[in-house]
Amino acid sequence: MVGHMTDAPIRAHVAVIGGGIAGLTAALQAAKSGARVTLLEGSADVGGKLRVSEIAGLPVDEGAEAMLARRPEGLELVRELGLADAVAYPGTTSAAIWSRGALHDMPSGHIMGVPADLVALARSRVLSAAGLARVPLDLVRPVTPRGEDVSVAGLIGARVGEEVVDRLVEPLLGGVYAGRAEDLSFEATMPGLADASRARRSLITAARAVRDAAPANAGPVFSTLTAGLGTLAQALAARLVELDVTVRTEAMVRELRRTPEGWRLTVGPTREPEVLDADAVIIAAPARAARRLLQEEVPVASAELGGIEYASMAIVTLAYSGTAFPEPPRGSGYLVPAVESSGVKAVTFSTTKWPHLIDGAPGMVVIRCSIGRYGEEQLLQRSDDELKAMAMTELARTTGVIELPVDVRVTRWGGALPQYSVGHLDRIARIRAAVAGVPGLALCGAAYDGIGIPACIASARAAAARVQDGLTRRGQSETTGERRL
Ligand SMILES: Cc1cc2nc3c(=O)[nH]c(=O)nc-3n(C[C@H](O)[C@H](O)[C@H](O)COP(=O)(O)OP(=O)(O)OC[C@H]3O[C@@H](n4cnc5c(N)ncnc54)[C@H](O)[C@@H]3O)c2cc1C
Secondary structure (H helix, E strand, O other), rough: OOOOOOOOOOOEEEEEEEEEEHHHHHHHHHHOOOOEEEEEEEOOOEEEOOOOEOOOOOEEOOOOOOOOOOHHHHHHHHHHHHHHHHOOOOOOOOOOEEOOEEEEEOOOOOOOOOEEEEHHHHHHOOOOOOHHHHHHHOOOOOOOOOOOEEEEEHHHHHHHHHHHHHHHHHHHHHHHHOOOOOOEEEEHHHHHHHHHHHOOOHHHHHHHHHHHOOOOOOOOOEEEEOOOOOOHHHHHHHHHHHHOOOEEEEOOOEEEEEEOOEEEEEEOOOOOOOEEOOOOEOOOHHHHHHHHOOOOOOOHHHHHOOOOOEEEEEEEEEEEHHHHHHOOOOEEEEEEHHHHHOOOOEEEEHHHHHHHHHHHOOEEEEEEEOOOOOHHHHHHHHHHHHHHHHHHHHHHHEEEEEEEOOOOEEEEEEEEEEEOOHHHHHHHHHHHHHHHHHOOOOOOOOOOOOOOOOHHHHHHHHHHHHHHHHHHHHHHHHHOOOOOO
């Protein structure tokens, strides 16, 4: 334990709960600050939503596949782990949207589906004539009153019409949150546009301001790793082992209690519980797990965590021979609005988007279909065969492929994506305030300040820094003989 009056300083013990990107990064940061670290992952593997496996002999991600390259944290970590040579960028950025019975190129010049360029929107033919005519009313309508927060559909629908919400904004947000525009928070999911639109009456003008403020030639928006983004988790775990971090899998943490010295964790199955003591704890598990763990000791945070809902989804990955298609799939893929969906909400043409994938297997076409949005849990009760059939039917409709794939993989992600619903930012502020009063505790991961990989890395670094600060202060007060609060 920290601060004991012995000659050799005893390193503080930090327990990290959850081995996704957030937990792995928090453990790395804590170990680099000199702590003794134990990482406890409930499942059989670390990585969480980062996982890669082979399909038709090619390494294709089962979960997250693209990392925002315009935030620094992801690429910084990649470089720190010596993976800079493995960074790959998309071969194409053009994407499409299925609307009114056909695929249309995504109009250029939009901010998360909110049009900044009305000519490009008209040319794309994504909206009906009536929907298109409704859009410019935004330029003349009086201010839309909005309080602290408003739903994405509420504000955007009022400004530019429901068709923009249904056929552009919701499908794009669906790619990130698998959520519904009427539930998601405008402030939390579109912070840039929310800021810009506060000072402006027109949302189109706000979207233009955001577009014009973006740096020109800022480089690719996304990146990945050649053997799959999942290898980032594997490389992190290997680095942790080098740093003497104890990395444990199948170590589900079931209970967390405060002790006079720090924390006591109960780990493993109910019949053979194991007790582990730590000076500080970082919870990097999803909100549902954090809720259970904090129920006794930080009930206010626990109750708030219970209010964060999750969407479940499945990814069906199909590998075809290239000759199976009347024409090779174009662009990086397409989105399907809920109003037109048969279940598949997004399709990624992986081998077109990431050309490095087929270096070893030219002629192969790999496609990922995402199935399921928030509130569509019944879809995921279908069997693997039914999900495969759903994906194949979708691809037959849009690409004309009728041959069977050479390989298919179904990945189910139950409780995968936190829903940043209206009031999310205030909820997170209340959780942070409740946790701030508790020494040796920090939370991080996708539930809080951003669900993408770079945001999770940032939240993990902040959590490790918070715990380290607390331990340093505690060490100082114990050596000066002050009592710990
Ligand atoms: C299909 C899919 C595609 C995605 N695509 C992208 C993308 O392309 N780009 C992007 O940036 N983001 C993407 N995301 C989002 C991103 O992957 C996640 O938000 C992020 O990886 C979450 O990391 P995390 O560490 O917070 O949580 P997780 O990855 O969920 O890790 C949490 C870990 O905690 C463990 N755990 C839970 N309870 C306990 C317990 N009691 N004790 C011990 N361990 C526990 C879990 O087993 C899990 O391993 C995608 C997500 C999904 C599901």
